[in-house]
Each structure stands twice: as C-alpha cells, then as structure tokens.
Amino acid sequence: QVKADEESVLENEIETPKIEEKIGGVPSGLTTDAEVVKRETESISVKSLRNNAEKFEFQAEVSRLMDIIINSLYSNKDIFLRELISNASDALDKIRFLSLTDKSVLGEGDESKLDIHIKLDKEKKILTIRDTGIGMTKEDLIKNLGTIAKSGTSAFLEQMQKGGDLNLIGQFGVGFYSVYLVADYVEVVSKHNDDKQYIWESKADGNFAVIEDTENEPLGRGTEIRIHLKEEASEYAQEDKLRELVKKYSEFINFPIYLWSSKEVDVEVPADEDEEAEKETAGKDSTEEEVIVEDEEDEEKKPKTKTIKETKWDWELLNSVKAIWLRNPKDVTPEEYDKFYHSLAKDFSTEKPMSWTHFNAEGDVEFKAVLFIPPSAPYDLFENYYSNKAILKLYVRRVFISDEFDELLPKYLSFLKGIVDSDTLPLNVSREMLQQHSSLKTIKKKLVRKALDMIRRIVDEDPDEKFGENETNEDKEEASAEKKGKYAKFWKEFGKAIKLGIIEDATNRVRLAKLLRFHSSKSGDSLTSLDQYISRMKPGQKQIYYITGQDRKQLEKSPFLEKLLNKGYEVIYLTEAIDEYLTQNLTEYEDKKFQNASKDDLKIGSKDEKTKFKEVKESYKELTKWWKDLLADEHVESVKVSKRLASTPGVVVTSKFGWSANMERIMQAQTLVDPSKQAYMRGKRILEINPRHPIIKQLRESVALNSEDEAAKQVAKLVYETALVESGFILEDPKDFATRVYSVVRSTLNVSPDAEIEDEDETEDEIEKEELQTTTEETDNMQEQEQEQDEEEIKFNEEGETDPAGQFIDSEEDVKDEL
Numbered sequence: 001q002v003k004a005d006e007e008s009v010l011e012n013e014i015e016t017p018k019i020e021e022k023i024g025g026v027p028s029g030l031t032t033d034a035e036v037v038k039r040e041t042e043s044i045s046v047k048s049l050r051n052n053a054e055k056f057e058f059q060a061e062v063s064r065l066m067d068i069i070i071n072s073l074y075s076n077k078d079i080f081l082r083e084l085i086s087n088a089s090d091a092l093d094k095i096r097f098l099s100l101t102d103k104s105v106l107g108e109g110d111e112s113k114l115d116i117h118i119k120l121d122k123e124k125k126i127l128t129i130r131d132t133g134i135g136m137t138k139e140d141l142i143k144n145l146g147t148i149a150k151s152g153t154s155a156f157l158e159q160m161q162k163g164g165d166l167n168l169i170g171q172f173g174v175g176f177y178s179v180y181l182v183a184d185y186v187e188v189v190s191k192h193n194d195d196k197q198y199i200w201e202s203k204a205d206g207n208f209a210v211i212e213d214t215e216n217e218p219l220g221r222g223t224e225i226r227i228h229l230k231e232e233a234s235e236y237a238q239e240d241k242l243r244e245l246v247k248k249y250s251e252f253i254n255f256p257i258y259l260w261s262s263k264e265v266d267v268e269v270p271a272d273e274d275e276e277a278e279k280e281t282a283g284k285d286s287t288e289e290e291v292i293v294e295d296e297e298d299e300e301k302k303p304k305t306k307t308i309k310e311t312k313w314d315w316e317l318l319n320s321v322k323a324i325w326l327r328n329p330k331d332v333t334p335e336e337y338d339k340f341y342h343s344l345a346k347d348f349s350t351e352k353p354m355s356w357t358h359f360n361a362e363g364d365v366e367f368k369a370v371l372f373i374p375p376s377a378p379y380d381l382f383e384n385y386y387s388n389k390a391i392l393k394l395y396v397r398r399v400f401i402s403d404e405f406d407e408l409l410p411k412y413l414s415f416l417k418g419i420v421d422s423d424t425l426p427l428n429v430s431r432e433m434l435q436q437h438s439s440l441k442t443i444k445k446k447l448v449r450k451a452l453d454m455i456r457r458i459v460d461e462d463p464d465e466k467f468g469e470n471e472t473n474e475d476k477e478e479a480s481a482e483k484k485g486k487y488a489k490f491w492k493e494f495g496k497a498i499k500l501g502i503i504e505d506a507t508n509r510v511r512l513a514k515l516l517r518f519h520s521s522k523s524g525d526s527l528t529s530l531d532q533y534i535s536r537m538k539p540g541q542k543q544i545y546y547i548t549g550q551d552r553k554q555l556e557k558s559p560f561l562e563k564l565l566n567k568g569y570e571v572i573y574l575t576e577a578i579d580e581y582l583t584q585n586l587t588e589y590e591d592k593k594f595q596n597a598s599k600d601d602l603k604i605g606s607k608d609e610k611t612k613f614k615e616v617k618e619s620y621k622e623l624t625k626w627w628k629d630l631l632a633d634e635h636v637e638s639v640k641v642s643k644r645l646a647s648t649p650g651v652v653v654t655s656k657f658g659w660s661a662n663m664e665r666i667m668q669a670q671t672l673v674d675p676s677k678q679a680y681m682r683g684k685r686i687l688e689i690n691p692r693h694p695i696i697k698q699l700r701e702s703v704a705l706n707s708e709d710e711a712a713k714q715v716a717k718l719v720y721e722t723a724l725v726e727s728g729f730i731l732e733d734p735k736d737f738a739t740r741v742y743s744v745v746r747s748t749l750n751v752s753p754d755a756e757i758e759d760e761d762e763t764e765d766e767i768e769k770e771e772l773q774t775t776t777e778e779t780d781n782m783q784e785q786e787q788e789q790d791e792e793e794i795k796f797n798e799e800g801e802t803d804p805a806g807q808f809i810d811s812e813e814d815v816k817d818e819l
C-alpha cells in the first residue's frame, strides 16, 4: 500500500504521459534474472526497447524537435559530440560545486575523479561518453530527457522553420537531442547520489523508456551515454575523427577528456630460435665471420631480442586543462581566443567575435576575466531585454559557480559573453550568500569599465572612425583593413544597448555618449559621432540640434529644420523610439546642450536679426492674438511668429517640457499606457507662423480689415490643422479637417458653397440593392475570369501571340458602369 502511494505521488509530481505500463512483463516465478538480462541484451542488439521498462511519451514539442533532428539532412552532424561533452562538463561542474560544502558527495577512488571518457566499439558501432558528474535520478531522466519542454524548444523549432542553423542548437538549451543526428537508438545510463542506477532509452519514435539498471556494471556516480550509430554516421566510429572533433570544439572544457585509443608501439621481444639459426648459416666470407664473431661476443652478454610493432590500448588525454583565463594574455593567440569564444558562447557560426578583453584585476578584490563581444546580437536580445540575464560564467578559484548571476554586469551589457574567476570571493557559501557579497559590486564596476574600454578600442582601431587625421601610411592601412567598418557593424548590432546604457547607467553616461552614432544632415550615408558633430559646429553655435521622427527621409524634409539647414547648421536625425528616452536622459555633451528642433525653445539668429525680428513680431501682434482666440478649443497655448520657417506657412511646436509629436505617437502605440496620463504629459502646443509667407501676410491683412471674416477664420483653422499634420501630430478630428479641405476645393473649382449633393432615388433603393448583389456576383465571376485570363495572358506573351488585355479592360469597365 505504502509503495503504491509513493509511486502515485511520484507520478503526480512528474505528470508524465506514461504509456503501456509494463506491458509484456514476464510473470515473476517463471523466469530468472539471468534469463531476463540475456533476453534484454539480445533485444538491444536489435535496438528495441526493454520490455520491462516503464514507457513514456515525449512532450509534443520535444517530439517535433526530435523529428526534425532525426530526419535532418543537415550535413554538419559533428555538433552532437560537443553538445554531449558540454552536458557532461555541466554535470561535472554541478558535483564539484556541491563538493565545496560537502566533500563526501565525491565518493572515493575513481569515482572521486572528475573527468570524461569516450570509448568506441567499432564492431557494434557504439560510441560511449561517460562522465563522473552529478548524474540523474529516475525523475531527472524522465523530466530532463523528454517530458519537460524548455522555453528554448519552441524558439528553436521556430528558428528551424525559418530555415535557421541547426548548429545553434546548444544556445536554445536542447543540445542533448542533437545525438539523434548520428544515432537511431540511444541509451543513457545514469547514477545520482540520491537514487539507484537507471537506464533511459529511446529510438526517437515519440517514446522513451526508463528502467532500473540491473545489467550494467555500477557507474558509482555520473552518466554514460551509449550512442548506437546510424549506418550513415559510421565516420564517427573512427578514433581519429573523434580526436579531431574534441580538439576542434571541446578544447576549453575544464575537465580532462580521455579517448580510449590504440597506438602502434615498438616492443622488444625475444628473437625466436629459427631466425637465429638462419643468421648463423648465412654469409661465409671473412668479414662476415668477423662480424658474427663480434656479434657472438656481444650475444654472450645480452639475451637475443627483436623489435616488433604492437597495438596498445590506453586512455589518451585530448585537451589541455589549463584554463585560458589563467594564462598570460600575451601567450594566448587570437585563434585560441576565437575558439574559446565559440565554446563559451555555444556559438559555432564561422564568424569571429568582434572583440575581446582579457585582464587581471588586482587590489582589494582580485579576479581574472575574459569578455567577448559576439559577432552579432542574439535573436532575443531586445525582445526579452528585461527578462534576459547577463550570462557571464562565474568561477571562484577555478571552480565553476554559476552562469546566472545578474550581479556581474548591468542589463545593457548583457550581450557580452565571458568568464570571471575570482580569488577573493568565498568558496564554501551558498549561491544566495555569494550574490550578496560586497566584492561583487567592485567586480561589476571594473567589468563595466573594461567592457566600455573594449568597445572604445573598436572605435580607435577602425579607420572609418578617424576624422581630422590624414592617414597616409600604407602599412597602417593594410593592418587596419580587417578593422575597417567594424564599429559601424557593432553599432548596427548593439547600438540600442549603448542607448539603453545612457538611460540606465548615469555613472558611465559620458563614456557611453562618446560611443553614440547618428545620421545627420551632414553625415551623408555614414554615421556621425557627437565629437564629429562638435568639430563641425558653426562659430558661436552653442547647441546640438536634433529632431526625432519615424524615418530619416521624412525628417530631412521637416519644416522645423528649414531655417536651421538653410543657415548651415547640422541637425541630428533620431529615428528610433528609444531616442525619445535617450534625449530625456542625455541633455548635454561637452558643455553643449541638446536642442530639439521641434520644441518651442529653439533659438536661432544673430543679434541683428533679433532686432529686426522684434519689429516683425510687432507687426503680427493683432493676427497672433486673433488666431489664438480662434483656436481656443484646440489646446493651443499660443500663436507665435516663427524664426525657424523658410517656405512653410506654419508649424506646431511643443513646449520644452512634455512630449514631442513623435513621443505622442510612440505613447499612443503602447497598449498599456493610461490615456489620462497621456493628456497630462502631452506638451503644450504652439502654432508658429512664417511672417514672410504670402498666405500669412494675406491673413494679416484680411483680419486687420475685418476680424469677423468667415473665410479668414476657415483658412486660419485649415493652416493650423495642416501644420499639425505636417509637424507629425495625429489629428483629433479628421472629419472637421476634411470638411474644411473640401470647402477649399469647392471654391477652387468655383463650385457654389450652397451647391447641394444630388439626392438618391429612394424608391429604387431596394431594387438597386438587388442589382448590386447580382453585379457583385458577376464581379466575382469576372474576377475568376480575370485570373484565368491573366494566366492566359502570360501564356500568350510567352508564345508571342496577341495580347488579349484590351478586350479584358473593356469588360472591367462594363462592371464599373453597371455598379
């Protein structure tokens, strides 16, 4: 009873879809253990699951994933080995971590050694990978290898459907299943300290089985994966191939990897009698005899031997376990860094990391670190920005602790990959305690500095980033060819992260601002930095001008910039939604204030111009007051004479504080924003009018003559609404605006304002409806015909015959007429 209860608790906990519970089980008493084992072993040779095992169904997504893998025509099947070795290494890291607080978990003898052994059975085509890691309990086997789909499973499936690269499987946390690229049957034997030894097995046909292991030798602790190689994967049944793969992909695994391999060695064996006799009766001449005599003299001292070749089998160590970060950076080659990056980031693309930094920090807190900038941003870097974790691997005195510490890097640098190994942090405390440790703050500070220096170095080494210097040295140019355009690439991949940094990291704001790049009115096709902008500023220019909007082309034509551009000022174009937040946080750079060209407080013009402007303003006093009253219901705070316009009659600007038109648009697009807050945050609107524009001048005259002039009122409203649209605002009442436009159209066409719209014949309404219905049906038919005819048309064209399109257009016209 108790046992049954325990079992049901376990099942409930696991919630696994179990099938064919112990079918085919042999009734006890009719057979012996030895017979069962024999029969099972036979069944393995035909690769069928053990009858007595509990059978489970793979979780649906996992099953789909395995289908894709097993049927994959993907040529690079090599990846399976590094994925399994990486899993073994993770398992070893886990047990080593536990052993910090409890030495006894390691056990004794061979079991206490932390390593990986790879062995081949060439005849049976079975490849075995064994580790002395943490192992898996029965529950772990069921959950981890089949019934729990990780978040990465669906993301990986999605990528595969889009034609993604199977090579990236490890980045999605489903690497184990890549074993089915080379196997049609896999057994996993595992022993965890808390459970008995179990066998997991599957042929990737939707099911897997788990059974207590009574047939194999005890593992002590750890996991052994037995890969029954497919016919077409026989190349992996070669030691040389395995040796090559481990060296290529798993060189930086921090545990020894051994391969059971054969070697031809020279062995001295006693020479046999017959051969000696032959030697003695050979050649008869004196010189030979002399030699023989000498030999004989020798032979008396030493027993007769010969050298033969013998095949010896032994464990061969494949990797050097010395961690790269412990070595002197001067002794590590760029190729080694590249390889280390690929294994660390599980990024096995052919692209090299963009840059790296390797350093020792000394002082109160000592640590060694290697940081990398990946060649490209991960697929979900900005999609899941706030839930992403900065995954630096943390080691304490060479022992892997965690790759889930958020405390090591700020979010905006979460795109970096790397490791940190600290001698200062304590070893024998829990992860939670470690997370609170005061040294982490110092480590983080130093890592951020070093990371920003590394990014800065890309800029410094990129010839495209040089300005104001004339680089003529050919050698230099050649050396930097690889670095050319690198920062632009970095910016494309990670520019948004730098902007997020400016928003989130006030301490490093200035350093980060140096890394910003923009398009501007003077940057042409390339990007400009703030330093470049400042170097081009006009004499006396105190502000950095920018404008925000949806796209560069639109901004280039913006009425807000007319005067600024005419006068030769450079304007930065900001087109990403995040830029609105960026400019709220970055208000000045090198003592120059940022100025939004669409805001009310834009000041341009010389002293002379200012005095003249005062006179102009005075002459428009009456019109601006009249106009403001007219727009009383439109939330317009004031109407002003503009300094920024050249050819446009008017624009609507917003007050310095409060949202720009672009920000209003961004906020409206956000589902969760509270509309009442929107009204509150909306910048106050100011209509600016162009005092030299004929429409505005004419209005001034009309209003001076008659302030109640209805036409003038309509035109003034229309100018305001048009200015709103052109300034990027969304009209609150488009209908009102449309009515006004049509009334202007009427007067342009000399249509009387009283001319009425022709009445519809109401009595025919019903009939028309019917007609409409039939004509719609006809249209549908027509459309079908149209399609057919289109197809024909292609055929006609291909065959070089008469194009029937003319005839078709006629029938289309007919349909319109009928409608």
Ligand SMILES: Nc1ncnc2c1ncn2[C@@H]1O[C@H](COP(=O)(O)OP(=O)(O)OP(=O)(O)O)[C@@H](O)[C@H]1O
Residues within 6 Å of the ligand: 083, 086, 087, 088, 090, 091, 131, 133, 134, 135, 136, 144, 145, 169, 170, 171, 172, 173, 174, 175, 176, 177, 222, 223, 346
């Ligand atoms: N050799 C092993 N020893 C112990 N547990 C293992 C071993 N191999 C796999 N596992 C368990 O199975 C799980 C699934 O492995 P899988 O390779 O699919 O994903 P992962 O290791 O989490 O991620 P990745 O693919 O990035 O290595 C692992 O998380 C681990 O818990």
